[in-house]
Amino acid sequence: MDLETLLSYHWSIMTPEFIILGFATLLSLLDLFMPRKINRRILGWLALTGILAATISVFTLLGSAPESILYDTFRLDSFAIAFKLLLLIGAALVMMLAVSYEPRERIDEYRGEFYYLFLAGLLGALIMSSSGDLITLFIGLELLSLSSYILAGIRKKHLPSNESAMKYVINGGISTAITLFGMSYVYGISGTTNLKEMAAFLPTITNNQHLYLLALAFFMILIGLSFKIAAAPFHMWAPDVYEGAPLPVTAFLSVVSKTAGFIIILRILLSIFFNVPDQTGTTSLMLSLQDYLAVIAGATMIIGNVIALRQKNIKRMFAYSSIAHAGYLLVAVTAMSPFLVETTWFYLGAYLFMTLGVFAIIQIVTASADSESINEFGGLYRRSPFLAVSMSILLLSLAGIPGTAGFIGKLNIFMGALATDPAHYILASLLIATTVISYIYYFGVMVQIFFRQAESTKKFPLSPVVGIVIIICVAATVILGIFPNIAFDFLHEQFSSFKDFIQ
Structure with a gap:
């Protein structure tokens, strides 16, 4: 990609993501160089400021015509704006809880880490809501997941917190592998990772073997994402993680992470499998x-x-x-x-x-x-x-x-x-x-x-x-x-x- 093409993109549609990324970077640098005697709660207030600024920027995007950049990998449509509002409002309220959170053991030495990891996870969720490509969906999902694993174990001297992080990592890794395997089948059949191109190509498939593989991909993606939203019978990690994680992290997982899980479910199921015909050709694979x-x-x-x-x-x-x-x-x-x-x-x-x-x-x-x-x-x-x-x-x-x-x-x-x-x-x-x-x-x-x-x-x-x-x-x-x-x-x-x- 040459410089002229790069500068021609309407980058303003990514303003909320740039704000969160900028504040996450700023907080990580401040936490690194600030003297240890300075209370890290000020970083929490800075993080909250960033979230509120991103929320305001989303409101300024209301009424915008649908637009995509980076070869349709990032989309700004009504779906993205609506769910970004939920993610940012939820994140702002969780951050307010986090600033006031004070467990029995002191966590001042790594309190700053919590705030910029929180913003990194939020950034992943925002990317998922605007993803028009399987690759950006997966990147957003993993950015959210990896941040969540660390946040769950942020109370480093609290054994239940350590246990919850370990269980979360193991179950999250399994779900990621299953989801990615299912996505690979869809990519192999369609020849593209772009959701819009898939939506145009997949309805033309008539080969029964390809339809069978797509059905298999549907089940693998569904199982992998069921782990993410803690749907039975793939829910076994949730009670232990919710109990052991610090309370603001539990709130984050319960609200922001679950919202992001349903965002990716709707993006994938509606744009891919709802358009795929079943073997009879009379209805969609999703409905069958x-x-x-x-x-x-x-x-x-x-x-x-x-x-x-x-x-x-x-x-x-x-x-x-x-x-x-x-x-x-x-x-x-x-x-x-x-x-x-x-x-x-x-x-x-x-x-x-x-x-x-x-x-x-x-x-x-x-x-x-x-x-x-x-x-x-x-x-x-x-x-x-x-x-x-x-x-x-x-x-x-x-x-x-x-x-x-x-x-x-x-x-x-x-x-x-x-x-x-x-x-x-x-x-x-x-x-x-x-x-x-x-x-x-x-x-x-x-x-x-x-x-x-x-x-x-x-x-x-x-x-x-x-x-x-x-x-x-x-x-x-x-x-x-x-x-x-x-x-x-x-x-x-x-x-x-x-x-x-x-x-």
Whole structure:
């Protein structure tokens, strides 16, 4: 590529990525040369500034016509902008938790590492949302994954953190190998790694052997990505990693990493396999293999909710809750309704606020008690009515009670499962049944909060920063539950139902 061609690209569409990359580089240099006596929290505030600047830059891109650079490997379309907003908002809230995070053992000597590794992982997720090529998708995925492995073990003198990092690395490596193997089949058959070119070429395939290999590639990519989103039966790493990782990292994995996982699933499945004909030539390969997706979705909902009933550790319980919510989203992916992307976007946004609000409260309660037992929430209402009421609203939303964002999200998925022909009655029934099961463990926490005695009457030290996170999350959960059209009108006005997706 000559200099003239390089300068001719419209690089401004990569402004959010350049901002995050610049701040990550700046933080790494500052952490290297700053005297050790200077508190590294200032680097966290710089990182938050970078995230907010990137968020503003994304808003300035609203309404932009679809554009691609670097030979269609990087795309800016409505899909990319919409999901970048979710990633950056979630990252900003997690960073606010991270700045206030203070475990029992001192982590000042490597606190700076956390902030720029966090930005590196976020950069990978942003690249995935704009990827128009399998290579850039994979690079973004690995940048996110490698950063997450290190972040999970950032508490170097904490054995559970070390254990979680090791399990995460092993399972992540297996999933990466399987995903890459599946991608290699798609590349071998199509002769290109570009998603747009694949979408144009693959519908012309009539060779049954090639179709068989594409079906095999579909299963390998699906299995590999199922590890990433902790879908059953590939979820076994999640509870241990969520429990052992520092709480801000758990929040990052639960929200940002899971959102990125569904971004790559939608990018690959919709642009590649939805356009591939099956062996009969009457429907797409994706639709003919729906039953296998449905089995994973159903198993994920059942396993996540049932095993959560037995958990005594609050972080493990929410790990299984996260698995269950991945199952709910897989119902939407399986149904392939006309409003799949809108449904997924809204649910991930609602899940973002619900989950981060809960983890903010967990960070306050567990740090005070130095324990992650659910019993530590006993008598929370008497010790801090603000935390108790906030936690209750967020739990009700996670359970899908009407008047909350969680209810609207599940209702959209339920209606999407019934809006297709044929309708997915079994999946819709499982969605309702497993949601009812989830009431048991969510309400179990509320029983501890309101009806159990507190072991201590000492008030919780509430950081203003964490308090702001809780207020934002609770307000968004209630507002999106009562006025969901705020989000849907924004989607329709700014993104036109994602009609420019892979065009």
